[in-house]
Amino acid sequence: MNFQEYSHKRYNILTREWVLVSPHRSKRPWQGQEEEVVKEKRSKHDPNCYLCAGNTRANGEVNPKYEQVFIFNNDFAALQENVEDATLNDGLLRAETEKGICKVICFSPDHSKSLAEMSPDEISYVVKAWKKEYQELGAKEFINYVQIFENKGAVMGCSNPHPHGQIWSQSTLPNEVLKKDASQKEYFQSMKRSLLLDYMNQEVRIGERIVYENDAFLVFVPFWAIWPYETMIAPKEHFQSIDLLNRGQEFLFADAISKITRAYDNVFETSFPYSAGIHQAPTNREDYTHWHFHMSFYPPLLRSASVKKFMVGYEMFGSPQRDITPEQAVDRLKALI
16 A cells, blocks of 8 residues: 555544545645735844834833843733632533743844844744743643743744744643643553653654654654644653753754754745644643643745645544645655755
8 A cells, every 4th residue: 555645544542533644635736825925034033013122012012132041920921820710610611720921032142033043042042042931931830731832933823023933831731731641641651761762763764754853852744744844853861841951952953943943944935934832741741751841833825935835624623634745745845954
């Protein structure tokens, strides 16, 4: 059976869900709506940007003249810290309050850059800041999970082009984390090994879906990838969270991020949009030896800088579906590293 030619489905070992793969559909004559691509040139400092150094934010606070990374509490946070505990249990209606702290992390004072245009040394400061926030937020008694993520590009809902990401920390574990926690825990209890590390070792032996690797990290397209050019970065050692990285490993994590984001920008010669996030051990003081931290990139571009992949129709009512195989995506990304 040639899985590169015929429809099939693949199993996600972390979420225990399936994705439909339809490689034959990429031969369709109509490739979807074309949209004009505007190549934006930005200055290093925008006096109207709420995130630039020295500027005044929407709430009236003035940003410091920061030179590397700047972090502040989100002025329009989705989660609130001072919430009174309350629940609703009325027949089939259930609700409960959720506490949390949301922060914004500016990756660089240079308004014109993205992670793809920053050096590994510059990205290392971002990694150190992620590590520090994970430790400090996770140490708070009411914070049980810290979600680090970035939305890049207007198509991903990013409201400001300044290079930045977000950190949402909350009192319960979100849905995707619960799925991954259950699968990793069950495997570890049975095999006494990391599920993701065993999977990565198999991928290394096969060699078909590896995009890049250095001494500490692997960049690969997961066998079960949903998005056209989806990738994952994971440590070659069984680390539960980023706070276990030493200084050298922090740099190598930054190097891996630099390589894949630069490759993305070269795929269609555009600033490649994506949502990226780090999944790692919860912080509720329980035993999470089974966790293996990883960073996922979910870019929506499919066949050009103007043809996007949307989750619609069958994908909203059935399951995710992709037209190019992960192996085809790897070939393109590897050539651009």
